[in-house]
Amino acid sequence: MLNIVIFGAPGSGKGTQSERIVEKYGINHISTGDVLRAEIKNGTELGTTAKGYIDQGQLIPDALMIDILASVFDSFQDSKGVIFDGFPRTIAQAEALKKMLEERGQDVSVMLDLEVPEEELMTRLIKRGEASGRADDNEETIKKRLHVYHSQTSPLIDWYKQEGKYQHINGLGSMDTIFADICTAIDAIK
Ligand code: B4P
Numbered sequence: 001m002l003n004i005v006i007f008g009a010p011g012s013g014k015g016t017q018s019e020r021i022v023e024k025y026g027i028n029h030i031s032t033g034d035v036l037r038a039e040i041k042n043g044t045e046l047g048t049t050a051k052g053y054i055d056q057g058q059l060i061p062d063a064l065m066i067d068i069l070a071s072v073f074d075s076f077q078d079s080k081g082v083i084f085d086g087f088p089r090t091i092a093q094a095e096a097l098k099k100m101l102e103e104r105g106q107d108v109s110v111m112l113d114l115e116v117p118e119e120e121l122m123t124r125l126i127k128r129g130e131a132s133g134r135a136d137d138n139e140e141t142i143k144k145r146l147h148v149y150h151s152q153t154s155p156l157i158d159w160y161k162q163e164g165k166y167q168h169i170n171g172l173g174s175m176d177t178i179f180a181d182i183c184t185a186i187d188a189i190k
Contacts, residue, residue, distance in 0.1 A: 057144030
């Protein structure tokens with residue numbers, strides 16, 4: 001099983017590169033951001049809860065995210081593997097993912113860290129907000145999301161280094177060049 005964690009700050013290209021990885025390697029995709037946005041669109045109770053956090057640039061509570069992740073993961077049949085896009089975002093989520101995979105006789109194959117300078121993240125997200133109207137892609141909320149990334153999410157870099165799963169990827173450049181670097185990293189562990 002090829003279980004990939006794609007990691008990076010908001011706007012680093014996790015969703016963009018995940019689509020390409022899914023197409024090339026034939027694995028399933030879990031984007032926690034997409035799951036939450038679908039719940040918001042459908043007006044569910046979870047969606048209403050999630051909207052409050054997302055619009056403030058905050059993370060959804062770990063216990064809720066961990067339950068969602070396990071139920072989506074278990075819905076895949078005859079899976080060749082999974083790309084985890086936007087999960088984990090906290091140490092508690094990383095520990096829960098490790099435990100969930102261990103209970104199913106699996107583990108994380110690699111963690112790909114897309115590194116992009118902060119000015120570029122800001123430019124990309126403002127542009128995406130203009131095109132998509134995403135409520136969390138405005139300057140004030142993006143700044144809060146970047147703060148949350150530095151305080152709660154970036155400690156996962158050292159966590160995955162200690163696990164021996166960390167792989168750095170330069171996330172600045174053309175989407176094709178970045179994808180080629182990602183494929184080299186994945187092919188090296190297959
Ligand atoms: P997500 O949906 O995961 O979104 P993201 O981090 O903002 O973006 P991503 O990195 O996927 O960027 P993309 O490819 O789209 O999270 C949204 C919110 O949901 C979070 O703030 C949080 O509240 C909540 N949430 C999600 N998961 C959670 C969890 N596990 N726990 C708690 N809360 C959670 O790229 C961005 C833009 O850049 C696009 O417009 C793209 O076209 C462009 N782009 C991509 N690559 C480029 C390149 N190489 N050059 C130029 N532009 C590029």
